[in-house]
Amino acid sequence: xxxxxxxxxxxxxxxxxxxxxxxxxxxxxxxxxxxxxxxxxxxxxxxxxxxxxxxxxxxxxxxxxxxxxxxxxxxxxxxxxxxxxxxxxxxxxxxxxxxxxxxxxxxxxxxxxxxxxxxxxxxxxxxxxxxxxxxxxxxxxxxxxxxxxxxxxxxxxxxxxxxxxxxxxxxxxxxxxxxxxxxxxxxxxxxxxxxxxxxxxxxxxxxxxxxxxxxxxxxxxxxxxxxxxxxxxxxxxxxxxxxxxxxxxxxxxxxxxxxxxxxxxxxxxxxxxxxxxxxxxxxxxxxxxxxxxxxxxxxxxxxxxxxxxxxxxxxxxxxxxxxxxxxxxxxxxxx
Amino acid sequence: xxxxxxxxxxxxxxxxxxxxxxxxxxxxxxxxxxxxxxxxxxxxxxxxxxxxxxxxxxxxxxxxxxxxxxxxxxxxxxxxxxxxxxxxxxxxxxxxxxxxxxxxxxxxxxxxxxxxxxxxxxxxxxxxxxxxxxxxxxxxxxxxxxxxxxxxxxxxxxxxxxxxxxxxxxxxxxxxxxxxxxxxxxxxxxxxxxxxxxxxxxxxxxxxxxxxxxxxxxxxxxxxxxxxxxxxxxxxxxxxxxxxxxxxxxxxxxxxxxxxxxxxxxxxxxxxxxxxxxxxxxxxxxxxxxxxxxxxxxxxxxxxxxxxxxxxxxxxxxxxxxxxxxxxxxxxxxx
Numbered sequence: 001x002x003x004x005x006x007x008x009x010x011x012x013x014x015x016x017x018x019x020x021x022x023x024x025x026x027x028x029x030x031x032x033x034x035x036x037x038x039x040x041x042x043x044x045x046x047x048x049x050x051x052x053x054x055x056x057x058x059x060x061x062x063x064x065x066x067x068x069x070x071x072x073x074x075x076x077x078x079x080x081x082x083x084x085x086x087x088x089x090x091x092x093x094x095x096x097x098x099x100x101x102x103x104x105x106x107x108x109x110x111x112x113x114x115x116x117x118x119x120x121x122x123x124x125x126x127x128x129x130x131x132x133x134x135x136x137x138x139x140x141x142x143x144x145x146x147x148x149x150x151x152x153x154x155x156x157x158x159x160x161x162x163x164x165x166x167x168x169x170x171x172x173x174x175x176x177x178x179x180x181x182x183x184x185x186x187x188x189x190x191x192x193x194x195x196x197x198x199x200x201x202x203x204x205x206x207x208x209x210x211x212x213x214x215x216x217x218x219x220x221x222x223x224x225x226x227x228x229x230x231x232x233x234x235x236x237x238x239x240x241x242x243x244x245x246x247x248x249x250x251x252x253x254x255x256x257x258x259x260x261x262x263x264x265x266x267x268x269x270x271x272x273x274x275x276x277x278x279x280x281x282x283x284x285x286x287x288x289x290x291x292x293x294x295x296x297x298x299x300x301x302x303x304x305x306x307x308x309x310x311x312x313x314x315x316x317x318x319x320x321x322x323x324x325x326x327x328x329x330x331x332x333x334x335x
Numbered sequence: 336x337x338x339x340x341x342x343x344x345x346x347x348x349x350x351x352x353x354x355x356x357x358x359x360x361x362x363x364x365x366x367x368x369x370x371x372x373x374x375x376x377x378x379x380x381x382x383x384x385x386x387x388x389x390x391x392x393x394x395x396x397x398x399x400x401x402x403x404x405x406x407x408x409x410x411x412x413x414x415x416x417x418x419x420x421x422x423x424x425x426x427x428x429x430x431x432x433x434x435x436x437x438x439x440x441x442x443x444x445x446x447x448x449x450x451x452x453x454x455x456x457x458x459x460x461x462x463x464x465x466x467x468x469x470x471x472x473x474x475x476x477x478x479x480x481x482x483x484x485x486x487x488x489x490x491x492x493x494x495x496x497x498x499x500x501x502x503x504x505x506x507x508x509x510x511x512x513x514x515x516x517x518x519x520x521x522x523x524x525x526x527x528x529x530x531x532x533x534x535x536x537x538x539x540x541x542x543x544x545x546x547x548x549x550x551x552x553x554x555x556x557x558x559x560x561x562x563x564x565x566x567x568x569x570x571x572x573x574x575x576x577x578x579x580x581x582x583x584x585x586x587x588x589x590x591x592x593x594x595x596x597x598x599x600x601x602x603x604x605x606x607x608x609x610x611x612x613x614x615x616x617x618x619x620x621x622x623x624x625x626x627x628x629x630x631x632x633x634x635x636x637x638x639x640x641x642x643x644x645x646x647x648x649x650x651x652x653x654x655x656x657x658x659x660x661x662x663x664x665x666x667x668x669x670x
Contacts, residue, residue, distance in 0.1 A: 072411050076476070083477050111446070114473065114484045115558075138449065141411070142418050149449045150485060223450075 002208045006133055006215050008153060008222055015133055015157040015215070017208055022047060022121070022160040026054030029119045029156055033057065034091035036082055038105035041065045043097040044166050047123055051096055059085050063104065070104050070139040072148065078108045092117035092155070098124040099131040099249075103146070106137030110152030117155040123163040125175020125203075126250055129182065129210040132157050134218045134231075144295075145239075151223055159211075161204045173277045174250025177234075179206050180272060181253060182213035184265070185233050188313030194272045229317050233257060233307035237329055240293035245284050254278040259328035262310045284333045290326055337543045341468055341550050343488060343557055350468055350492040350550070352543055357382060357456070357495040361389030364454050364491055368392065369426035371417055373440035376400045378432040379501050382458055386431055394420050398439065405439050405474040407483065413443045427452035427490070433459035434466040434584075438481070441472030445487030452490040458498040460510020460538075461585055464517065464545040467492050469553045469566075479630075480574075486558055494546075496539045508612045509585025512569075514541050515607060516588060517548035519600070520568045523648030529607045564652050568592060568642035572664055575628035580619050589613040594663035597645045619668045625661055 001018040016028055025031065035055040039048035042065035052058035061078060063069040082091075093116060095105035102120050109118035122132035138149025164172060176198065183190030190209040198206055214231065221228040238256025242249060254273050258280060261269055273280050293304075303319040310316070336353040351363055360366065370390040374383035377400035387393035396413060398404040417426075428451060430440035437455050444453035457467035473484025499507060511533065518526030525544040533541055549566065556563040573591025577584060589608050593615060596604055608615050628639075638654040645651070 072407060076407050079483055080477055083479060083482060111483050111485055113482060114471065114486055136449065142415055144418060147418060147448060148414055148446050150446055151449055 002204075004208075004211055004215055006153070007219050011135075011153040011222075013154055013156050015159065015211060017159045017161070017204065017211065019162050019204065020160065021158055022050050022163065025051050025121065025158060028158055029094070030092070030117075031055040031094075034059065034085060034087050036061065036078065036085075036087070036091075036093045036105070036108070037096055038063065038078065038093065038101050038108070039096045040069060040098070040101050043101070043123055047121070047163055048096040051094060051121060057085075063101070065100075067100060067140060067145070070100055070145075072139055072141065074104060075108055075139055078105070079112055082108070082112055087112065087116070089113045089116055092119060094119040094121060096121045096123060098122065098127045102127055102131055103136070103138050103149070106135075106152055106154070107139055107149050110137055110150035115152065118152060120154045120157045122157070122159060124167060125164060125172050125207070126178055127175075128159045128161070128164075128207050129175060130178040130214060132159070133211065133214055135222065136224075159207065161207060164203060169277065170248070174248040174254075176206070176276055177250035177254040177257075177273075177278055179210040180269075180276070181231075181233055181257060182210040184257065184261070184269070184309045184312055185230050185307070185315040186213045186216070186313060188311075191272075191312040194276075195268065197275065229305050230307050230315050232305070233309065233315055234260060236293060236304060236306055237289070237325060237332070240289040240329065241282060241284060241333060243292035243295075244288045245282060247279065247282065251279050255280070255282055255332045257309075259331040260306065260308050262308075265309055265312060268312070280332070282333050283335065285335050286326070286329045286333045289329050289333050290322075293325065293329075294322055337539075339543075339546055339550055341488070342554050346470075346488040346557075348489055348491050350494065350546060352494045352496070352539065352546065354497050354539065355495065356493055357385050357498065360386050360456065360493060363493055364429070365427070365452075366390040366429075369394065369420060369422050371396065371413065371420075371422065371426075371428045371440070371443070372431055373398065373413065373428065373436050373443070374431045375404060375433070375436050378436070378458055379498075382456070382498055383431040386429060386456060392420075398436070400435075402435060402475060402480070405435055405480075407474055407476065409439065410443055410474055413440070414447055417443070417447050422447065422451070424448045424451055427454060429454040429456060431456045431458060433457065433462045437462055437466055438471070438473050438484070441470075441487055441489070442474055442484050445472055445485035450487065453487060455489045455492045457492070457494060459502060460499060460507050460542070461513060462510075463494050463496070463499075464510060464542050465513040465549060467494070468546065468549055470557065471559075494542065496542060499538060504612065505583070509583040509589075511541070511611055512585035512589040512592075512608075512613055514545040515604075515611070516566075516569055516592060517545040519592065519596070519604070519644045519647055520565050520642065520650040521548045521551070521648060523646075526607075526647040529611075530603065532610065564640050565642050565650050567640070568644065568650055569595065571628060571639060571641050572624070572660060572667070575624040575664065576617060576619060576668060578627035578630075579623045580617060582614065582617065586614050590615070590617055590667045592644075594666040595641065595643050597643075600644055600647060603647070615667070617668050618670065620670050621661070621664045621668045624664050624668050625657075628660065628664075629657055
């Protein structure tokens, strides 16, 4: 078992990483109360059922799979369910699933009665290494992702790597893209681990290392005022690609990282991505990607914050004119 | 001019209390950006127009008057408007009006892009002495008030007592009920001021004193973990009365305070309320009031937090069985 503490003063919390921990969730989380368990149709039903079985008063809600569930109307449904079931400030919400479920359930916890306890039980690599810690919760609005939400830290995060056994190879690979990112921006040894090859037996350790990177960054910049921007490495161009293709988030991050690396790092990153089965080129109109990038919410007035990696484990944030990203997009996207 | 600082560490902010300050809002608030100004149809249009005239890029939205505007659907409309107008994290929201507008606009600011700056320009006594500081924002859901929201502190509060000149005597009186409350729980000199009689010329001073009480309590307990409960003095029975009658919030607080005072204080409070034109008895079924009280969101499992005043300026919070409030309700409510 690995236990990390994300140190945020009064909002500190533990991240518990342990095989088979889902079966003993009741020992690790305070479930002796009303618990809204949110999962989605793409998550094996037995995971949420295992948590529900350990709650005194579970209220289980399964939302449709996909980004469409991150909406104000689904949020309203969850809040209404809590209200009807008599949830008080002392009750809680627990997400069991990937990033969509975590973002949605976390925001419900953030705003019900101005905030109740939130537990996150991520069951995908992407959520385990990245979205489950940091406190970013949100829903989408008007076609824009994550535009309505809150910074709301979980009370505890419970990661059971055994849940990854049911994950498709493609979903596993897209999640590992965020772990590769963590290595590139802040932990050279993690990146080297990927160069050596990551097998089934290494998963728990790789997740732990990636979590440590995220924890350190979040502790230094809880509300995304500065340093936290480095977590967006690969995401600027990545989000642009995500908007115009059907690729998964992590796949787009993989593509988005490549042009932001120095030549030598790029030469080392390419085989890492290929070994993981992640894309290194995409068929997409570079100008459409650029247009989508310009609409990205993280854009300031005249410049874009872009993160560059010149050697594994070290990165730099630079404010650049969006124009300067155009040739970089063309390095990974072609019609 | 009076300027108070609400000291909440990184979330500290100033409350500026100054006659004619609306006309120079641009000097006191940073309006050199996109500003969503939210007002309602009951607020004289010139107040919001005065603020808009001082913004670089104002977006003025007038919502219908009343609690009905505190809904997730009106919230969605405001957020969509901000999105379409290209609001970024550096832009802001400004409420111009009473508590409804402040609660709604404040919540929009809290959740747009996980939080943008919020200014509050309260134009009713109730909002000026009470709801404009403290950071409680919310909308209603399923017939329950303030069930969805956030603690989101304003960046600055600008109070222009001249805006009260257009307020009806009844609305003025209901607002002063909250100032009487502030005196009773924490400032005997403020209560004595009301005993001596509060005229037009005393308003600014009375507002300042009431604000100081609220500021002190909020500083000690930002997220309503304990002490802040004393601000609910008069609100437990008051909310019950509010649910079953057509009386205004402050009028119900006036009624709700009476039975929670010791006999001697009650004898002094009665003439104060009468002088202000506030009710001291109401025609309502006490059992209906009690049933509404039981549904109040502040109720824990088996007990209710109730605030009692034994002498002006001093109060005590006690956990009592709800049953014990039944005879107290009957002291102010009869069919």
